[in-house]
Amino acid sequence: xxxxxxxxxxxxxxxxxxxxxxxxxxxxxxxxxxxxxxxxxxxxxxxxxxxxxxxxxxxxxxxxxxxxxxxxxxxxxxxxxxxxxxxxxxxxxxxxxxxxxxxxxxxxxxxxxxxxxxxxxxxxxxxxxxxxxxxxxxxxxxxxxxxxxxxxxxxxxxxxxxxxxxxxxxxxxxxxxxxxxxxxxxxxxxxxxxxxxxxxxxxxxxxxxxxxxxxxxxxxxxxxxxxxxxxxxxxxxxxxxxxxxx
Ligand SMILES: C[S@@+](CC[C@H](N)C(=O)[O-])C[C@H]1O[C@@H](n2cnc3c(N)ncnc32)[C@H](O)[C@@H]1O
Numbered sequence: 001x002x003x004x005x006x007x008x009x010x011x012x013x014x015x016x017x018x019x020x021x022x023x024x025x026x027x028x029x030x031x032x033x034x035x036x037x038x039x040x041x042x043x044x045x046x047x048x049x050x051x052x053x054x055x056x057x058x059x060x061x062x063x064x065x066x067x068x069x070x071x072x073x074x075x076x077x078x079x080x081x082x083x084x085x086x087x088x089x090x091x092x093x094x095x096x097x098x099x100x101x102x103x104x105x106x107x108x109x110x111x112x113x114x115x116x117x118x119x120x121x122x123x124x125x126x127x128x129x130x131x132x133x134x135x136x137x138x139x140x141x142x143x144x145x146x147x148x149x150x151x152x153x154x155x156x157x158x159x160x161x162x163x164x165x166x167x168x169x170x171x172x173x174x175x176x177x178x179x180x181x182x183x184x185x186x187x188x189x190x191x192x193x194x195x196x197x198x199x200x201x202x203x204x205x206x207x208x209x210x211x212x213x214x215x216x217x218x219x220x221x222x223x224x225x226x227x228x229x230x231x232x233x234x235x236x237x238x239x240x241x242x243x244x245x246x
Contacts, residue, residue: 117143
């Protein structure tokens, strides 16, 4: 009887110790996670502050992160646009990035942003924000519904390019759309449909390059356009930069 009793006590003790150890490990995981989150958040705040200072903005930007580009990606764009002074910027998807790029054109005193937007609601929203910032002369949001494009025998819903002025030579191409839910490798068509319009020395910035889908897209572009140099920048959602040789 006493043996059974003692065995039971031992069993309960072992179980309690096991649970305690699990709770202990979970606590360490939570502490590491919270440290990582804080570090990431601080980096985004620093980048956002950097954007406001470097662009000397007179009005606040719409929200960043989430659906919009993150501050670190926007800062990469702004620094490139200020240093390289691109004449023609084409952007796949409009929003906060359009304002940042348009402000760079204004500060440079030259250049124009053409932003392809498939959703009329967000197109109107970006135009309104451009007016609010006094940037309407530096960026044009083009209504570009997603229409079927046939590429390598496959159907790709991607922007209608008919609104894009013909004969454009692109100096900077920023790819942050269409949304991932459109289809697998949703942003791939930018390669076969826009890369042929790139000027020598032009650069391509791809947002969300940390995702599996975007990594597969970059791999495919590099296979199809082997002359493009490839680099990455440290950004929370990932940033791939491809450069056409001069
Ligand atoms: C990744 S977002 C574009 C972000 C844009 N480049 C920026 O920095 O704000 C891609 C598309 O999502 C759509 N979109 C933007 N904000 C959205 C929201 N809050 N909810 C759903 N769709 C949104 C727009 O049509 C946009 O072209």
